[in-house]
Amino acid sequence: MATPVSKVSGIGPHTANVLLEHGYSSAESLAKTKIVDLTRVPGFGMARARKVIAAAQALIKTIKSDSAPSRKKPKKGKSAKQKAGKKKDKKSKKKAKAKKTTEKKQSLKTKKKKEAKPKKKKKGAKKK
Numbered sequence: 001m002a003t004p005v006s007k008v009s010g011i012g013p014h015t016a017n018v019l020l021e022h023g024y025s026s027a028e029s030l031a032k033t034k035i036v037d038l039t040r041v042p043g044f045g046m047a048r049a050r051k052v053i054a055a056a057q058a059l060i061k062t063i064k065s066d067s068a069p070s071r072k073k074p075k076k077g078k079s080a081k082q083k084a085g086k087k088k089d090k091k092s093k094k095k096a097k098a099k100k101t102t103e104k105k106q107s108l109k110t111k112k113k114k115e116a117k118p119k120k121k122k123k124g125a126k127k128k
Contacts, residue, residue, distance in 0.1 A: 002026035003063060009055040010048070018042060030056035 006016040008027050022041045024030050030038070030053060038049035 002028060003059065005030060008052060008059055010052050011055075015043065027056045027059050031060050 003026055004016070005011055005019050005024060005027055006013060008030060011019070018041060019025075019030070024033070024038075024041075033053065035046060035049045035053060038044050038053065039046060044052070
C-alpha cells in the first residue's frame with residue numbers, strides 16, 4: 001500500500017502535485033530517492049531535499065512499526081507477596097537509617113561534651 005506524498009512532513013498540496021508531475025507518487029518513492037535526484041524538482045535545494053527524504057523515511061518507519069504485530073509480552077502485575085516484601089524492605093531500611101542518625105547524634109554530643117569541659121589545673125601546694 002503506497003503512502004501519499006502529501007502525508008510527508010513539509011509537503012503541502014502544491015508541492016505534492018509538483019512531485020507527482022516529476023514521478024514521485026508515494027512517500028516510499030521519496031524515501032528511496034537520492035538527494036541529487038530530488039534537487040532536479042523545482043523548489044527543492046539540497047537542504048530541503050535532505051529534510052523531505054528524511055521525513056519520508058521516518059514516516060514509512062512509523063507506519064511499518066504501527067502495522068507490525070507487537071511481540072512484547074504483556075507486563076505482569078506484582079503479587080501481594082512481592083509488594084509486602086518491598087514494604088518490609090523499605091521499613092527495615094528506614095529503621096537502619098534512623099539508627100545510624102541517632103548514633104551519629106550521640107557521638108557528636110559526647111564529642112561536644114568532651115570539648116566543652118575545661119581541663120582542671122593541678123593546684124600546687126598552698127602558701128603558708
